[in-house]
Amino acid sequence: MSDHLEIVPLMKPPCATVQVPGSKSITNRALVLAALSSQHGPCTLAGALRSEDTEVMMDSLQRLGFDVRADWDSAEPCVKVGGNRGSLIPAADADLFVANSGTSMRFLTAMVAAGRGRYRLDGIPRMRERPIADLLEALCQLGVQAKSVNGNGCPPVVIESEGIPGGKVRIRGDISSQFLSGLLMAAPFARHPIAIDVEGALVSQPYVEMTIRQMFWWGLEVERPTPTTFRVRPQTPKQPDREIIEADASAASYFFAAAAITGGSVIVDGYIPPGITLQGDIEFLHVLEQMGCTVERDLVWNVVHGGPLRGINVDMNDISDTVMTLAAVACFAEGPTTIRNVAHIRHKETDRLTALATELRRVGAHVEEFDDGLTITPRPLHGAEIETYNDHRMAMSMALIGLRVPGIVIKNPSCVAKTYPHFFTDLEQLRHQAQEEKT
Numbered sequence: 001m002s003d004h005l006e007i008v009p010l011m012k013p014p015c016a017t018v019q020v021p022g023s024k025s026i027t028n029r030a031l032v033l034a035a036l037s038s039q040h041g042p043c044t045l046a047g048a049l050r051s052e053d054t055e056v057m058m059d060s061l062q063r064l065g066f067d068v069r070a071d072w073d074s075a076e077p078c079v080k081v082g083g084n085r086g087s088l089i090p091a092a093d094a095d096l097f098v099a100n101s102g103t104s105m106r107f108l109t110a111m112v113a114a115g116r117g118r119y120r121l122d123g124i125p126r127m128r129e130r131p132i133a134d135l136l137e138a139l140c141q142l143g144v145q146a147k148s149v150n151g152n153g154c155p156p157v158v159i160e161s162e163g164i165p166g167g168k169v170r171i172r173g174d175i176s177s178q179f180l181s182g183l184l185m186a187a188p189f190a191r192h193p194i195a196i197d198v199e200g201a202l203v204s205q206p207y208v209e210m211t212i213r214q215m216f217w218w219g220l221e222v223e224r225p226t227p228t229t230f231r232v233r234p235q236t237p238k239q240p241d242r243e244i245i246e247a248d249a250s251a252a253s254y255f256f257a258a259a260a261i262t263g264g265s266v267i268v269d270g271y272i273p274p275g276i277t278l279q280g281d282i283e284f285l286h287v288l289e290q291m292g293c294t295v296e297r298d299l300v301w302n303v304v305h306g307g308p309l310r311g312i313n314v315d316m317n318d319i320s321d322t323v324m325t326l327a328a329v330a331c332f333a334e335g336p337t338t339i340r341n342v343a344h345i346r347h348k349e350t351d352r353l354t355a356l357a358t359e360l361r362r363v364g365a366h367v368e369e370f371d372d373g374l375t376i377t378p379r380p381l382h383g384a385e386i387e388t389y390n391d392h393r394m395a396m397s398m399a400l401i402g403l404r405v406p407g408i409v410i411k412n413p414s415c416v417a418k419t420y421p422h423f424f425t426d427l428e429q430l431r432h433q434a435q436e437e438k439t
Contacts, residue, residue: 006402169195174344184230261329388410
């Protein structure tokens with residue numbers, strides 16, 4: 001892919017169908033749980049996502065001694081995690097490189113603490129700026145030696161462990177829910193029960209629910225006496241033969257938004273079962289309804305019909321991965337849109353609030369940035385070259401503006417490989433299907 005990609009506006013509102021890939025969040029959790037449970041047999045993850053984030057996770061698991069094999073060329077892409085008859089973590093020493101995958105860094109840091117040995121985890125320069133001190137401190141409270149190599153609370157990190165003894169731990173929840181999710185998945189493999197108390201607000205709570213519900217699929221129970229307390233006893237997992245990975249609701253949000261922005265109709269085809277989905281980001285559909293869209297839901301598809309859009313005031317804490325998507329839609333609404341309670345997204349692949357404000361202003365929108373959000377007031381938009389900050393969600397979200405506004409050029413478009421390698425090919429399908437309908 002070129003280092004610059006111009007988005008060509010659609011000539012008419014699309015009426016299109018798009019199939020999005022498997023969920024990154026579910027895939028990476030399933031990989032961890034399948035590996036930790038592999039002493040009890042193999043598991044196939046059907047519909048697993050192939051992306052940079054999931055491939056660095058698979059590579060790390062292989063370096064830890066697990067038998068992880070991908071079959072991307074079959075009719076149903078899958079990953080097979082083989083039965084491991086050795087120790088819980090086969091390797092006693094490993095250097096792991098996770099690029100800029102936050103889920104991989106946080107989940108693996110907690111996971112290797114359950115092993116016996118010395119493990120070093122590192123990533124790209126931006127990963128070395130992303131906080132992990134709260135997780136390291138939590139592991140130290142549980143009797144594990146966990147440290148930031150540079151002493152700044154960021155990767156690279158070194159974990160030296162003889163397994164997790166167990167005990168009580170307090171951990172902050174206002175930076176990332178992934179710290180808690182990592183602890184929860186490792187906790188059943190400790191020698192004694194673990195009691196976790198979350199201090200302060202817990203951000204992105206649906207992702208914690210996702211973790212707990214996936215653990216249940218592996219026969220691992222988490223007690224939750226209060227919303228901020230968690231109790232996990234040592235347990236023997238029940239390795240399922242197969243798990244079906246849901247389509248990625250965060251990825252689907254871009255095509256839901258495309259319908260809203262263009263006034264067209266877009267079907268997202270993929271298994272995201274309404275009411276029982278593991279993914280909180282499907283609630284983005286409710287946000288679009290508040291803005292004036294019409295939504296139809298079914299077991300294997302969701303349809304958004306665009307309409308006149310109105311600005312809203314919305315708390316996006318639970319669905320913060322769709323903040324950038326909503327920001328693009330807000331540029332075409334009547335009246336301002338305020339996005340709030342998402343201060344934690346400043347610690348993602350980039351400071352997403354500042355980056356959004358900068359790039360939306362670049363195309364002509366009026367943006368007020370505050371500590372935990374933005375207010376976006378629509379104004380006439382114009383073309384511009386968009387900095388993506390090596391952030392996949394910046395590239396995908398700002399590309400949506402180009403469906404209506406000529407001259408939008410995305411720099412470093414290949415950064416979408418982090419979670420959605422074929423995004424721009426799928427986005428182009430909107431144009432092709434509209435042309436086919438016309439002819």
